[in-house]
Amino acid sequence: MPCRAGRVLIWTGPRRDAALLVVTLLVGTTAVGHASIRTGEGGDSHSPLCSPRAAILQTLLPTQSEQVTESSSDAVVESLARALSDGKTEKAHDLLVQILKRPHLTSDFLLRVGIQFAQRELYGEAGEAFQRCIQEHPEIFEAYYNLALADIAGQKWDEALAIVERAPQESRAEVLACSYLRGKVEDSQGKTREAERDLSDAFAGAPQNPTYAMDLGLFYIHERAYLQAATVFERAAGLNSRSSFLLLGLSLSRFLAGQHEQSIATLKKLLSMQPDFAPAQVLMTFVLSAQGKLEDAEKVARQGLNSTRASPYLYYLDASILVKLQSRQYKRIFEELSIAQSKISSCSLCYFTGSKAHQAQGNFEAAIADLEIATRLDPTFPEAWYRLASLYRRVGRSADASRAQDQFQELKANKEGREIQMLRENFLQTLDAVQPAQ
Structure with a gap:
């Protein structure tokens, strides 16, 4: 079934209060489908939109006995990164097999390994790392969320929903993140009513989150509900005044709704910025x-x-x-x-x-x-x-x-x-x- 493209959130770090890493997931409309992920940059260590480096810095310092393992793990991650960067997929897969044979791996390490593969669109391998994280650390929300993301990249809709439902949703942010992700899957499945409900719930709970706004606005544009899209983008742009893409979404939805002068006014503002x-x-x-x-x-x-x-x-x-x-x-x-x-x-x-x-x-x-x-x-x-x-x-x-x-x-x-x-x-x-x- 053809599906729509959009953004999803990847959670990083070993704790449930870890920062969010924004990534872009583009699922193709062919029968096979594909996805591409880019890590988001920018934001401070307390922002919900911070880089993976900032998220790692927020983790608890390891004990001295853990430091040896962590140092060794870092070396493996670096080797893995080099192999993936050089396009040596088989070597990277072999490294993953070696990694997963080790006992007592930290959640932070497993998440980092999974993200390395996800960034290269190797979602099967990424899913293996996230699945291992769930097995060893069933309390970690990030692992469930990232595994669901890998399943979405493979158009495994039922598996993604099952993982999201299993996730330990103990905070408001986690509940909203799962609502958002359910909406993405439902939209891809053609379940328009359910998708609108869940995407709207996520946006209503965190209207300042540009990812939730972007996907709900795009959902409405896909459905040709242009005035509703404009309402979403306008509210979100008011809370994220420097977001060029929210302003672009606002101007596009206004134009498609026949509000040409308002569209031009928004575009003038956007072009004055960029x-x-x-x-x-x-x-x-x-x-x-x-x-x-x-x-x-x-x-x-x-x-x-x-x-x-x-x-x-x-x-x-x-x-x-x-x-x-x-x-x-x-x-x-x-x-x-x-x-x-x-x-x-x-x-x-x-x-x-x-x-x-x-x-x-x-x-x-x-x-x-x-x-x-x-x-x-x-x-x-x-x-x-x-x-x-x-x-x-x-x-x-x-x-x-x-x-x-x-x-x-x-x-x-x-x-x-x-x-x-x-x-x-x-x-x-x-x-x-x-x-x-x-």
Whole structure:
């Protein structure tokens, strides 16, 4: 079953009051699926969003007899880190086997080992370390939570829920964390009502937690409940005023809800904080273009394209705007579309825009070829079929024009245009894959 991407929390450290380590879990939509984890950085030792180093520093000092074991363990962790960094997966697995043969391993050590594997997307091995931690330290909440996370990465929904239910939830933070994680699993299973309940409970209990806010807001965007998404992002952004991604979520949900002016106001605030923030540049360009402010949109796009990290979507948008402005900068238009096509998978809109540019040049055969590619990439693209039928008629291909017109008529009108659909999916991927503590 296809599932959505999002963030989850990994608990680190040997005590239940240890700090939270924010990670990003991106579960793919293929049958096999995949996940990527990045550790969150930043925050002080008392923050719920602190780095793994800070979490380790919060642990109790070992006794002298434990220090020898801990020193040895640290050496093993370093060897493991080197093996994983060098891509020596088999060596890392062999080290794990050796590690798990040892008796009386500390919870901190086992959690560190598990996280090492999780950071390299080796969730089976990570799960083994977390499972061993549960066996030796059944009172440690972090181990249950991390094992559930590894199961989620493998799309083992039932196993993840079972682990969460077994977890010793003795604090309010632990109860909320489990509610959040249940919501993530339920959302992936298509249990919309249950997912909304649990994600909402987590956010209501800790609205200052950007992770809970991000996932609930994204849930509502997925469900096209844009006003509800905006409400969540607005509240969370008020409690995390420097979070660029919460502001991005707020501006996106406002735009999709039809609140264009409010979206622009939020984007202006965001770009004043981070002038080179590529997702904000893309969204600002699109919103201005949607309002018909093409010159302003092109100016924002041009500024963004001067960055070394320009979004491929910005290349498409700039080319599209130039075509709408009836620009004769065809060399630039086709170069930008070529870049976008090379970086955006199955970009039917790129060929659709290229067709318009070729038609403006009077090159009808090239315009037709572009649209034929666009309709192959996306057979449900009504605007492409409509233009293709028109061009076929123009060059005297009546039978082809009739077939293209029939295809157009069969497709139901979609309230969201192709550009809005592409924008929406692009930003969902962007927001799904970020660390909210930014």
